[in-house]
């Protein structure tokens with residue numbers, strides 16, 4: 001009887017050790033769409049740390065080094081999805097960050113990044129500016145605890 005228990009125990013241990021690498025192989029890191037998104041997110045992270053962290057904080061919590069000096073407090077950018085009930089309104093966030101479409105509506109405490117990126121790089125064409133904004137929005141999407149990276153909308157397997 002003892003012997004059987006050992007055999008069953010070994011078989012289970014063996015199955016468990018096999019299951020771990022299999023689960024990793026099926027994860028989002030291996031597929032091309034996932035890798036492309038990871039590249040966008042990383043470039044967006046660099047832009048974020050250079051241009052956004054001072055106000056919104058390194059982790060997007062709205063606690064950047066200059067936040068205390070602002071009249072309008074920067075919102076918690078890691079809480080976008082939680083506020084949108086688990087969704088991530090990509091186009092809306094894109095428009096807020098770019099700002100050139102919405103800038104006409106009264107004063108705005110948030111810089112108009114579409115114009116700022118153009119100012120920093122006057123040679124950049126429309127597509128390059130759009131890409132820079134898209135990258136940073138992807139980065140924001142990646143820091144939503146309510147929306148994991150394995151979500152189909154994040155470049156994981158589509159249904």
Ligand code: HEC
Pocket residue numbers: 047048051052053054055056070072073074075077080093096097108109110111113136137
């Ligand atoms: C000068 C400080 C400052 C900087 C720098 C800044 N923001 Fe903001 N941001 C704000 C403030 C203040 C708000 C609140 C909205 C308002 O009244 O304009 C805001 C709002 C936002 C919102 C809307 C969030 C929501 O839930 O509605 C997003 C998205 C955002 N910022 C992204 C960014 C990104 C991306 C960058 C860098 C490219 C950036 N911000 C840089 C101050 C800043």
